[in-house]
Amino acid sequence: MIGISDPRMAGRFMGAQDGAMPSVLLMRLEHAAALGPCDRAALAAAVSTFERVPARSVLVQEADRPRTGYAIVEGFACHYRQGRDGKRQITALLLPGDLYDPQASILGGADYGVATLTGCLVAAIGAPALERLKLEHPRIARALTWALLTEASTAREWIVGLGTRPAGKRFAHLICELQARLQAVGLASETRYRLPLTWEDLADTLGISLVHMNRVAQELRDTGLIIFRDKILTIEDPARLRVFADFNPAYLHLTPPAA
Amino acid sequence: MIGISDPRMAGRFMGAQDGAMPSVLLMRLEHAAALGPCDRAALAAAVSTFERVPARSVLVQEADRPRTGYAIVEGFACHYRQGRDGKRQITALLLPGDLYDPQASILGGADYGVATLTGCLVAAIGAPALERLKLEHPRIARALTWALLTEASTAREWIVGLGTRPAGKRFAHLICELQARLQAVGLASETRYRLPLTWEDLADTLGISLVHMNRVAQELRDTGLIIFRDKILTIEDPARLRVFADFNPAYLHLTPPAA
DNA sequence: CGATGATTTGACACCCCTCAAACAAAGTGG
DNA sequence: CCACTTTGTTTGAGGGGTGTCAAATCATCG
Numbered sequence: 001m002i003g004i005s006d007p008r009m010a011g012r013f014m015g016a017q018d019g020a021m022p023s024v025l026l027m028r029l030e031h032a033a034a035l036g037p038c039d040r041a042a043l044a045a046a047v048s049t050f051e052r053v054p055a056r057s058v059l060v061q062e063a064d065r066p067r068t069g070y071a072i073v074e075g076f077a078c079h080y081r082q083g084r085d086g087k088r089q090i091t092a093l094l095l096p097g098d099l100y101d102p103q104a105s106i107l108g109g110a111d112y113g114v115a116t117l118t119g120c121l122v123a124a125i126g127a128p129a130l131e132r133l134k135l136e137h138p139r140i141a142r143a144l145t146w147a148l149l150t151e152a153s154t155a156r157e158w159i160v161g162l163g164t165r166p167a168g169k170r171f172a173h174l175i176c177e178l179q180a181r182l183q184a185v186g187l188a189s190e191t192r193y194r195l196p197l198t199w200e201d202l203a204d205t206l207g208i209s210l211v212h213m214n215r216v217a218q219e220l221r222d223t224g225l226i227i228f229r230d231k232i233l234t235i236e237d238p239a240r241l242r243v244f245a246d247f248n249p250a251y252l253h254l255t256p257p258a259a
Numbered sequence: 260m261i262g263i264s265d266p267r268m269a270g271r272f273m274g275a276q277d278g279a280m281p282s283v284l285l286m287r288l289e290h291a292a293a294l295g296p297c298d299r300a301a302l303a304a305a306v307s308t309f310e311r312v313p314a315r316s317v318l319v320q321e322a323d324r325p326r327t328g329y330a331i332v333e334g335f336a337c338h339y340r341q342g343r344d345g346k347r348q349i350t351a352l353l354l355p356g357d358l359y360d361p362q363a364s365i366l367g368g369a370d371y372g373v374a375t376l377t378g379c380l381v382a383a384i385g386a387p388a389l390e391r392l393k394l395e396h397p398r399i400a401r402a403l404t405w406a407l408l409t410e411a412s413t414a415r416e417w418i419v420g421l422g423t424r425p426a427g428k429r430f431a432h433l434i435c436e437l438q439a440r441l442q443a444v445g446l447a448s449e450t451r452y453r454l455p456l457t458w459e460d461l462a463d464t465l466g467i468s469l470v471h472m473n474r475v476a477q478e479l480r481d482t483g484l485i486i487f488r489d490k491i492l493t494i495e496d497p498a499r500l501r502v503f504a505d506f507n508p509a510y511l512h513l514t515p516p517a518a
Numbered sequence: 519c520g521a522t523g524a525t526t527t528g529a530c531a532c533c534c535c536t537c538a539a540a541c542a543a544a545g546t547g548g
Numbered sequence: 549c550c551a552c553t554t555t556g557t558t559t560g561a562g563g564g565g566t567g568t569c570a571a572a573t574c575a576t577c578g
Contacts, residue, residue: 032365063509081419084505089422091415106291106405111412111510146365148407153370155414156350160340162421163348163466166533198556207422209535214558216534246343250322251370425565457524468567473526519578526573533566541558548551 025071025123027185028097031254032146033139042137046129047071053120060100060114067127071099075120076196080204081112090205091158092151093117095178097185101144102127118196150253157251165246167208167216172245174206175226175233180249195233284330284382286444287356290513291405298396305388306330312379319359319373326386330358334379335455339463340371349464350417351410352376354437356444360403361386377455409512416510424505426467426475431504433465434485434492439508454492 026040035043050073053059059077060066072094079092079100091112094100100114116122125133134141154177161170178195182188197205203213220226225241227234235241285299294302309332312318318336319325331353338351338359350371353359359373375381384392393400413436420429437454441447456464462472479485484500486493494500 079415081415083419083423087423089419091418103404103408106401107408107412107512108514109509111512112415142365145362148411149362149366152407152411152414153366155411155418156338156340156371159350159414159417159421159466160342160348162418163463164342164346199558200556204422207418210556211536211558212534218558250368253366253370255367458526459524469524470526470568471566474566477526521578522576524573524575527571529569531566531568533564535564536562538560539558540560541556543556544554546551546553548549 024073024097024185025099029140029143029147031184032143035139035143039137039140042133043140046125046133047123048126048129049124051122051124053116053122055116055118055120058113058115059122060110062111062113063109065109066100066102069100069102069125069127069130070114071123071125072096073121073123075116075118075122077114077116077120077122078201078205079112079114088204089207090201092155093178093205095181095185096187099144099147101130101148103130103144103148117201146253153251153253162207167206167212168219169245170206170208171202171213171216172220172225172241173247174202175220175235176242176245176247176249177252179235179238180252180254184252184254191235191238193233194231195228196231283332283356283444283446284358288399288402288406290443291402292398294398294402298398301392301396302399305384305392306382307385307388308383310381310383312375312381314375314377314379317372317374318381319369321370321372322368324368325359325361328359328361328384328386328389329373330382330384331355332380332382334375334377334381336373336375336379336381337460337464338371338373347463348466349460351414352437352464354440354444355446358384358403358406360389360407362389362403362407376460405512412510412512421466426465426471427478428504429465429467430461430472430475431479431484431500432506433461434479434494435501435504435506435508436511438494438497439511439513443511443513450494450497452492453490454487455490 025043026035029035029043053075055075059070062081074096077094077098077100078090079094080088080090082088094114134144157177161173165173179188179190179193182193183190187193199213199217200210202217203210206213208216217228221228224236225244226236241247284302285294288294288302312334314334318329321340333355336353336357336359337349338353339347339349341347353373393403416436420432424432438447438449438452441452442449446452458472458476459469461476462469465472467475476487480487483495484503485495500506
């Protein structure tokens with residue numbers, strides 16, 4: 001695996017991609033609170049570098065004490081823990097607009113790894129810049145807290161899925177979740193999005209074996225709920241899929257609170 | 260179920276229990292950061308009422324917008340979600356010293372329920388008092404953030420357990436986790452603590468059926484790892500249990516960070 | 519002493535895992 | 549351009565972990 005701290009990579013894409021990050025990150029954060037032009041400018045300015053990271057690279061090592069925050073601009077990444085027996089469990093998927101906040105440094109070291117699953121375009125924000133951002137822009141601070149709480153809420157929903165739903169419904173539920181989250185940043189329609197993960201990644205997310213993952217996916221195809229070809233996922237019957245998966249998007253908190 | 264908002268309950272125990280909460284809550288929060296005498300006094304003063312709540316009472320309804328924070332002083336409570344089919348999945352256990360922070364109100368409504376599992380003594384802290392506490396006492400604010408991050412980290416560890424560990428190791432892991440967390444607030448020795456939950460509560464926590472829960476527990480007893488009688492859990496061989504469960508307490512972040 | 523809730527045990531079915539192997543696609547080097 | 553490797557996908561067979569159904573036992577309590 002290649003770490004993104006490789007100096008040959010750093011900063012290579014500054015300028016060219018300058019506008020891309022704010023777009024997708026802002027789309028996400030503005031689900032939490034309206035941001036002013038000043039907030040947006042500060043956010044864009046806080047990004048130190050854009051980096052292109054190959055698939056399956058480690059962004060944050062388990063037991064690291066990271067000094068940089070990351071925002072995913074393009075591609076899929078994940079939080080994971082690796083067991084002694086080599087089994088990997090993915091504990092969260094990071095989509096474009098999601099961020100990894102080294103606020104975790106309060107804890108005295110990351111207790112999980114962060115890695116890319118596909119090639120990613122990543123915006124790096126230094127911890128000090130992030131702290132300043134929070135102090136000087138309360139609306140951004142609020143939005144970041146919202147993001148953290150939403151992550152926790154999503155983790156709880158995954159616990160519910162792993163604890164109570166059979167593999168098929170679990171996959172269906174994940175498909176619904178990704179549709180909602182990707183649509184929130186403009187990367188999915190009601191019925192279609194790009195899902196560039198391998199069966200193995202999905203299996204490690206759903207807590208099932210690769211073999212069973214394949215069978216479960218076929219079942220969803222055979223029952224006419226989805227089509228999945230060339231990494232493009234098409235939902236054939238959204239309403240029926242949501243019922244089947246027992247999906248209720250409330251836990252994603254994608255609609256801005258009244259306050 | 261009886262809600263604690265019942266006026267006959269409110270405030271009944273003020274004074275008598277006045278010192279109990281700070282003790283256990285402070286023991287927990289001081290794992291995050293040292294607190295000054297001023298912080299402690301402010302924390303104690305912020306508690307509006309102590310309430311005795313019977314077992315199986317709902318503290319926060321799913322879809323509520325709670326205006327009160329709770330700190331558990333005695334007893335066990337939980338976060339949970341209930342599926343359409345009636346299956347309950349417990350997503351977090353709240354032990355003495357743990358708190359439920361209505362900070363979740365940023366999200367515009369709770370997305371899960373909070374309920375007592377045993378009879379509990381609960382300290383209620385109004386949302387405004389909590390906000391003031393955070394503003395005027397940065398060390399408390401930091402400690403509360405630490406608590407939130409630790410909860411998220413624990414949720415991730417539960418995902419790992421549900422996704423990768425068989426039921427027996429999952430139970431063993433939970434036993435280790437509870438030992439560490441209870442010891443941190445003075446309610447467990449290295450080998451012994453009170454675990455006042457029913458098999459059903461534990462089954463709903465581990466994501467297995469009540470019947471299987473029973474078998475798995477017997478297995479741990481038969482292999483000489485634990486004794487569990489009269490709600491008292493005794494760990495016969497802590498080292499062997501931790502190896503069996505693949506338990507690494509790092510995710511609990513119970514040792515204060517250097518910073 | 520009957521009612522209720524908690525624990526225990528047995529039988530059987532099914533979900534899902536493991537092992538194994540075949541197959542496809544994409545890169546790599548000769 | 550073709551062997552060859554690597555990575556990802558698909559399929560089959562068999563076994564084990566768990567769920568469900570059913571019923572017995574036990575404890576607590578009014």
